[in-house]
Amino acid sequence: MSQVKMTVNGKEMSGDAEGRTLLSQFLRETLNLTGTHVGCDTSQCGACVVHVNGEAVKACTMLALEADGADVATIEGQAAEDGTLNTIQQAFQDHHGLQCGFCTPGMVMSAAALLKENPKPSEAEVRDYLEGNICRCTGYHNIVKAIMAASGQDVSAIAAE
């Protein structure tokens, strides 16, 4: 066991981790930040996406020890202090971009990373960027729509309804 310290959502946090402890596991079980979800064991599903030093990372692909000293952002830190949703979270609610909610934390964190590097992505760019995030509920329709809306694009014309 080693002690791991990191800044999570702007707060200093620490805990003990084994060499084999994954960052996803450390966040959930040691720091009790259960918003980061684990949907697979092959780093395919993306439910555990967090930001480490500003980069989107699948938290199951990283050991907790590797994140020692890092600046980590998780879904729990995305809304404002008073609970106001951020632009992406709000767009997901406005456009029904979630159903069961299990993939949602990873989707929101991936979307945030996408919009940081590409503030006005096309539909194809959104779909391409989400390759690493699986959703089983929405057929992706409203997730893609929500992310495009969060980027300030007019989505009212998307698909006849």
Add this chain to the structure above:
Amino acid sequence: MPKDHGIGASPKRREDIRFLTGTGNYTDDINAHGQAYVHFLRSDVAHGKINGVDTAAAAAMPGVVRIFTGADFEGVGGIPCGWQVTDRHGEPMQEPAHPVLAQGKVRHVGDPIAAVVADTYEQARDAAEAIELDIEDLPAVVDMKAAVAEGATKVHDDLNSNLCYDWGFVEENKDAVEEAIQSAAHVTTLELVNNRLIANPMEPRVAIGEYNRATDDSTLYTTSQNPHVIRLLMGAFVLGIPEHKLRVVAPDVGGGFGTKIFHYAEEAFCTFAAKAINRPVKWTSSRSEAFMSDAHGRDHVTKIELALDADNNFTAVRTETYANMGAYLSTFAPSVPTWLHGTLMAGNYKTPVIYVNVKAVFTNTVPVDAYRGAGRPEATFQLERVIDKAARELGVDPIALRRQNFITEFPYATPVAVEYDTGDYHGTMDALEGIADLSGFDARRKASEAKGKLRGLGVNCYIEACGIAPSNLVGQLGARAGLYESATVRVNATGGLVVMTGSHSHGQGHETAFPQVIAEMIGIDESMIEIVHGDTAKSPMGMGTYGSRSLAVGGSAMVRATEKIINKAKKIAAHLMEASEGDIELKDGQFSVAGTDKSVAWGDVTLAAYVPHNYPLEDIEPGLEETAFYDPANFTYPSGAYACEVELDPETGKVTIERFSAADDFGNIVNPMIVDGQVHGGIGQGIGQALMEGCVYDENGQLLSASYMDYAMPRADDVPFYAVDHSSQTPCTHNPLGVKGCGEAGAIGSPPAVVNAVVDAMQSGGHKVDHIDMPASPSRVWAAMNK
């Protein structure tokens, strides 16, 4: 103007706030004080005789609390099956024992042999590796037809064969169907596979058992679509715990799609073990474990014949299906290929006689049970594929052939024992033609061809049956459960309502949609209504969520309970206003006396119910809380018409979905936003089945598609935006809301549309291919075009 509240509005989902901020409460987020962890040692062979399980070394490993094997479960009940099918000859199906942990034999890869309980999950997993197994390999049966061939190895030694049942429906129609086929002007025959799927809700299954020695109470937290059903099955049939001593909680559940309906061995194990070691026991499935322990779906092999007369009217349908049950009978497995499949074989068409034969087969594979649509996608796929093939053989337009044979008068009694109450199949087809721009297809095909690609168009219809019921009928058909739903509406003194429902929400948005209904009935704001679900200690006995039943059955129970509330509230209001009860009207949350300006507010009446100072105590009790159980008179029958356009790269065989349009008739709609979302999701899964998903076993019963690396599911860039329409609405005639069901439609209607389109694309390139099995992967498509 769209409504902004009540029935027909699309308020934003209130549950989203917790899901978007990481504050949901999924089962794996729960940790019981002092909990131990269990890891299951699972069989790595498909079929074998257990000669020994030596746990001595493992038991001495650090942190190990106790190791359980099948021997610990002798005298404990097995995992029960909830539906008994009677075969063609009036005999009950063969029903094997299903122990919690394997006893004597292992019967599929993943069959649990031992369970290691330790202080940490890592310790449990490490110790499991130290268990010494002596398992003698036996030949595995994987292929269904081989499994029922003479001399096949038996999955269960104590059964007569691997045939669970041989079901005929309607058996009395068999000869008439034969005659119709013999005398037909044309018969189209198609053999096809409905591919085996794995539901893969994003949240893997989790179970936490707790036991309180002081009170002798057991609690199970589990990822379930129907906690009351689990309480009944596990309590009564497996562990012998009476319901008042057993609480089952299914908190936020991350998707179900059917696979979280069933009672699983891990739930019984955790509940049993928690008592045995007097400590909470938690199990969290890994995804790899889910592939070999979650019930799979579909897996039918079918031959279908469609007979037509000289005018292209359908005269008969005959099918023969082999349906895989896997190694054991999962909770509702026997009902899926029979009552949820044969009864839908009329589709949207007035075929006069139909005969469906289904042979359910045991194999050395994971049990197979309901997956989104459950039986209805299998029926729709074969029927809509054979109609498309017939249209090509006859050289007629596939839409015209369908329209010509549509049922147009309702109610309509089908030759497969169900009565469609309403529908408008021309209406949904018209709606589809309105959104799919079918007339522009030729131009789009030319554009694709100019790029060296092939383009295909596939159209199909579907009929579905939701809210399976009534209980007395399904009881005759072999169901070992009722199929009602319950609701308790509790009005508080200050006017707010809490509704405890037996329906369970795991993505469907009940917490938002259900209050819309009650708000409309009373004329109050939706924010005054809270929905409670997923806890047997809170809700009355309920049957849970599956088969697109929540609003049609659970919503109807809620309406009935609210009607009782309103009736009682009117009595109180009449007393307060010194008026006759018959003159009281309720509108916009105000009770008024007809023809006068007297009124009292909803809140005045609710307060009077709980502070009954000025109250007719001699006539009615204080309080305002009512319960209703609703048992529907019939299924509901949503229907629709779907169109898919694909582009096919002849160089690689890769199929791309270019356009997808869905026109559905769901009757009345409470929340259009949620309904659209349900259709989108169903289409996504249907496209997955058609193009990508397939569970593959090798001939030894090894599961080859056992991770997200191997089992392909649609990603965001595999699908387009979908055009959906539900303007065609024929309200259900027998539930108070006039609603049908929308949860499974997309998954039922989309696979045939995709495959019809792929076949159309291949034929447009001059390839004489009249069918391709799902998933129509690039290698399969390329091979079909280049054989």
